[in-house]
Amino acid sequence: VTVSAAGEMAGILAWFWNERFWLPHNVTWADLKNTDEATFPQAEDLYLACPLAFCIFMIRLVFERFIARPCAMGLKIQANGPQKAQPNAILEKVFTAITKHPDEKRLEGLSKQLDWDVRTIQRWFRQRRNQEKPSTLARFCESMWRFTFYLYIFTYGVRFLKKTPWLWNTKECWYNYPYQPLTVDIHYYYILELSFYLSLLFSQFTDIRRKDFLIMFLHHVATISLIIFSYVNNMARVGTLVMCLHDAADVLIEAAKMANYAKCQILCNLLFAMFAILFISSRLGVYPVWILNTTLFESWEIVGPYPSWWVFNLLLILLQLLHSFWSYLIVKTACRAISKGKVSKDDRSDIESSSDEDDSPPPAQKHHSSATNGTNKNHGTNGYLTGVPYPDEH
Secondary structure: OHHHHHHHHHHHHHHHOOHHHHOOOOOOHHHHOOOOOOOOOOHHHHHHHHHHHHHHHHHHHHHHHHHHHHHHHHOOOOOOOOOOOOOOHHHHHHHHHOOOOOOHHHHHHHHHHHOOOHHHHHHHHHHHHHHOOOOHHHHHHHHHHHHHHHHHHHHHHHHHHOOOHHHHOHHHHOOOOOOOOOOHHHHHHHHHHHHHHHHHHHHOOOOOOOOOHHHHHHHHHHHHHHHHHHHHOOOHHHHHHHHHHHHHHHHHHHHHHHHHHOOOHHHHHHHHHHHHHHHHHHHHHHHHHHHHHHHHHHHHHHOOOOHHHHHHHHHHHHHHHHHHHHHHHHHHHHHHHHHHOOOOOOOOOOOOOOOHHHHOOOHHHOOOOOHHHHHHHHHHOOOHHHOOOOOOOO
């Protein structure tokens, strides 16, 4: 049985690593083995990214605890979360055991049982859902960590790429392909980016939960797939261009989020405007004209298509569709900001909004001051950048 299972596994691996899928015509894996004269990307190099992703996650925890948190405290960012819902055993049981989003029929039943109006019960469930969201302090620490990484990796990418010929002439990505030697800079750049996005993929389940969770998950998977694809079949040159292009706007959006959490509205608006211009121009302009042009047309002319070439380009086109989706959200928010005079809440906001009439306290709390209402409103309109579209991966 063991021999049979080993044989089946060998067959699966042979099928997966089929040279006619991964490599151009007349190229074999043996041709891309490392020699004394040249080093090429090897699939097993990527195994290093898994333990490194765990290390990056641990570094993040240390960074947020000992660097980001003191910075937040220095900026007077409080650890207070959203307004807590009034304790109620019946509603708590429904919330934890049945549903966090009761339908109209259940709301009416609870209204009769508690002698509360439906709006009050809706507000209780909204406050209870918000109660599980992280505080502004936690959001600031998360954004500061991302800002620091993106700033470092973008700076590294620019310093590395400005010395390469393919930055200035994208056809250099395909000359002598796939026999392009792997440099130490490219190897480091790839492993670090892959490790970071693996850590993001797993930490997405523990980070702030946003409304576009599934879209972001798809984006992470597409990013990781692109990195792996481009490394294994040695499309690393164009891969470095894609990574550097995407990291540019991510630095600004995280800086804008931090400014928002620190209540620096003017700085937040300025940074968001810079981010919006850079994001839309780079993702809807430079990306298709520069990246997709070389992967679709220049590579076709110089190398010619083969199966993994089609998959690689399909992933890049999927990325373009996601760029368009986020650009729509950004433009929508920019229009709202212009009409209101400042950047306001986004459709992805981490804290659910409430209308003015929903802000009266439940019956048992009506003796509280109106300051409670103001607090709730602030949480509801905590700024667009509380849940800004997060187009951070490649």
